[in-house]
Structures are given as C-alpha cells and as structure tokens.
Amino acid sequence: MNAGSSRLVWFDANRVCAAIGVVLIHTTTDFAGRPFPDVTPGERFVPVFLRSVAEFSGSEMFFFFSLFLMAMRVDRTRPTYRSAIATQAERLLVPFAFWTVFYAFFRILKADVFGYGPQYLDSLAEAKTWVSYFLLGRSQYHMHFLPTLFAIFLFFPVMRIAMRYPVLGIMLFATLGAMDHVQRYFWTLDIDPLTRAYLVRITKVWGYVGYGLAAFALYSLWRDGLPRGESKLIRRGAFYFASMAYIATMPYLGTALFEGRWGVRTGWDYFGHFLMPLFMFCIFMGGQFLDWSPRWSKAAAYTFGVYLVHPIFVDLYDVAVFTTGLSKLMSPTILVLLRIAVVLPAAFGCAVLLQRTRPLAWTIGLGPAPWKWRELQAAGKG
Numbered sequence: 001m002n003a004g005s006s007r008l009v010w011f012d013a014n015r016v017c018a019a020i021g022v023v024l025i026h027t028t029t030d031f032a033g034r035p036f037p038d039v040t041p042g043e044r045f046v047p048v049f050l051r052s053v054a055e056f057s058g059s060e061m062f063f064f065f066s067l068f069l070m071a072m073r074v075d076r077t078r079p080t081y082r083s084a085i086a087t088q089a090e091r092l093l094v095p096f097a098f099w100t101v102f103y104a105f106f107r108i109l110k111a112d113v114f115g116y117g118p119q120y121l122d123s124l125a126e127a128k129t130w131v132s133y134f135l136l137g138r139s140q141y142h143m144h145f146l147p148t149l150f151a152i153f154l155f156f157p158v159m160r161i162a163m164r165y166p167v168l169g170i171m172l173f174a175t176l177g178a179m180d181h182v183q184r185y186f187w188t189l190d191i192d193p194l195t196r197a198y199l200v201r202i203t204k205v206w207g208y209v210g211y212g213l214a215a216f217a218l219y220s221l222w223r224d225g226l227p228r229g230e231s232k233l234i235r236r237g238a239f240y241f242a243s244m245a246y247i248a249t250m251p252y253l254g255t256a257l258f259e260g261r262w263g264v265r266t267g268w269d270y271f272g273h274f275l276m277p278l279f280m281f282c283i284f285m286g287g288q289f290l291d292w293s294p295r296w297s298k299a300a301a302y303t304f305g306v307y308l309v310h311p312i313f314v315d316l317y318d319v320a321v322f323t324t325g326l327s328k329l330m331s332p333t334i335l336v337l338l339r340i341a342v343v344l345p346a347a348f349g350c351a352v353l354l355q356r357t358r359p360l361a362w363t364i365g366l367g368p369a370p371w372k373w374r375e376l377q378a379a380g381k382g
Contacts, residue, residue: 007294011065011302014284018061020301023310023347026142027339031114031318033141034330046333047296048257052341055249055273056242057280059145062307065275066149067215070156071163075223081157088153090369095145098363099308100133103140110315113323117351132194136201140311144201151205151357152212158161159212162220169217177273179207184266214278218285226290235286242279248272305351305364313346314339 028051029038035051061149074084086138104124122127129138129239162168162371188197226234248268255263265273283334318341323325327335361367 005120007158009294009296010288010290010338011068013063013296014057014281015065015303016296017280017284017308018057018065020057020344021057021061022307023344024050024340025058026311026314027343028054028336029139031322031327035256035260035262039260039332041226041258041260044257044332047336048253050336051252051256052246052249054278056246057144060211060274061277061280062145063149063211064215064281067159067212068219068281070153070212071159071216071219073221074156075163080319083263085154087152090152091365092146092153094369095308095363095365096137096143096150097134099146100137100139100143103311104130104133104142104302104314106312107140110319113319114146116166123315128194132197135287136197138197142307142311145307148201148205148208152208155209157214158209159216162213162217162229165218166220168219169214172214172275173279175207175210175213176271178272179203180266184324211277215281215378218257218281222285222288226285226288230287231286233286234282238286242276242283245272245276246281282324301366302348302351302355302364305354306347307364308364309345309350309354310343312350313343316343 028047037046070088071078079087098141108117110118111117132141136149137145137147160304162171183200186199189196212330232255249265249272250269252263252265252269253272265268294372319340321330321335351364354364358367362369
C-alpha cells in the first residue's frame, strides 16, 4: 500500500463533501422543509437544483464511510463483539443522548416563533415522544443518523463476510430492494403513525446493512492494494454510474420543481438515490493517487460536529429572517443562498470551538466521555 493511500486524504475529502451535502440538503427548503410550494417553478429552480446537487453526498454517505471505518477497525484490531459494540456505544450514543435533550428543548424557540409552540410543548409532556426521540432520533430531523448507525453496527459480523468475499458487496442492491418493497407495504396499512415509524426504521436498519456489505467489500479491495491504473478505471466508471443515478432521480426532482412538493421515491428513482453513496465513495477512492491537499484532513476532523450542530444555525437563521420580516423581501434563491452562506461556516466554526472547549469536545466525538475525565487527570498527574 502506498504512502498516499495510507494517509486516507481521499477519504477525508469524501467526509468533508458529505458534511457540506447534508448542510445543503437542510438549507435549500422553505421554513417548513418544503420546496417553496407558493412560488413559480422558475422561482424555485435554484433551490431545487442545489438540493439535487446536495443529494450527491448526503446522510447515507455518512453511513457508508462510517461503515468503511468500522471495517478498518475490525480488520486492524480484531475486537470481540462485546468490545466493538461497547466502543461504538460510547462514540455514538453518548453524544446522541446529549444532543437529543438539547434539541428537544432548543426547538421550542422556532416552534414559538412559527406558531406551533403550544402543540410542541404538549408533545414534550408525553412519554411516547421521548421514547421516539431516543429510539428513532426524532428530536431533530438529522438525529436519526446516530441510533440507526449504532443499530447497523450490531451486524458487523455479517458484514465481515464481504471482507472475505468482496463480490457480496453487490448485495446492497438486493437489501435496498427488499427494504423498499416492505416499507411501501407498511405505508398502505391503516395503523398508528408512530408504530409505522418503528416498523419502517427496523426495516431500514436491515436494509442498510447492505451499505456495510458494500463498505467492507470496498475496504477489502483497497486494503489489498489498487494500482494507479485500476484506481483510475474505478473513478471513471463511478463518475458514469453517479451521473446515471442522478438522471434516475429526475422524476423526484421534477415533482419538486414543477409541483412544489416532494414526491415519493419509487423504482429507479429510489435506487438512484440510495445507490449514489456507493458511486460517490468509489469516485473518491478511485482518486486516491491524486494530489490531495492536507487541508481536507484538517477539515474532516470536524465533519461529525458539523453534522450534529448545523440545525442550530438553520433555526437561528430562519427565526431571524422571519421575525425581522426580511423573508418577505427575499426570493427563494436569495433566502437559500444567504442561509447556506451563514450556516455552513457557522457550523464549522462551532465544531472547532467545541473541540477547543475540552469539557465539551466529547459532544462531537473529539474528546473523552465525561466519566473518563478523572481517570485521565489521574494518569496525567502520575
């Protein structure tokens, strides 16, 4: 394995682009998360286009490269099942608990400003709300990532099969297809919405294990060494497949553009969206011999933090432009572009600040858990 590959700068660049993509997804809608239904298609073109670009690298990409890192750790350290899961619980569920409580109460601000404060406060008084917050990550729209990723990690012994037999990485297509098939059935049932949400999440975890199979398979190939020529071929092919996946999502994006509502991902539209992380990851992996700047690695350290904190600044921006009346003077394009210009640097800046504030660094995975502070202090004194 060459030195450039071992540095994994290409991987860090992928992480940074994924973080930017997630921020773009959450900043290119109106205040209610819709594709500006009250304006003409021409007025919503830029927000919808930016959303389509963002989906080249969104939350599913975070699943993919997290599972690639899991493959690397499993291969290098050979942990027992218990120790591996305990480590992931500390890395994922401890910050998750903190941010779940934080966002549960932080959302009161926007709820009060936009007129649904009483209903939201009533929901906080219900036990089922908090159960869904901690099991489904519903305290904010992005929090689903952490409990879902932890649940997927529980299947890492299954994923290891693909490290031995990389061809099994193609099973991602089958697991996504089965997930879509079952979830569409769940949506036809006349059952409690929260019960349906639990059923959908369970099938999502099982389906997303396919990302683990693909990630472990690609790690196996990368570990064994991909020559420069083969890497270039992978990159070229991945560019084509990513472009084809983008084309396949056009019906979904067309519904947003021409009708002002999010459509339902079905058929190839569905596969185009959910296979995109595989193709994007292959683009970066295929570019491992490129001259990547070390700045990618420096920025990558904060991507988990950016993912966790960016909704704070989305909400603060929305509250500010709404209460001041500026939103009435802005077109959707200006509203979205200004939101991106505010939220993206603010999220990175906040992640850097949290990392430097040592008692809070653990909230974004850049420091030891609170119960280890005394132990570390004692070791330092020793």
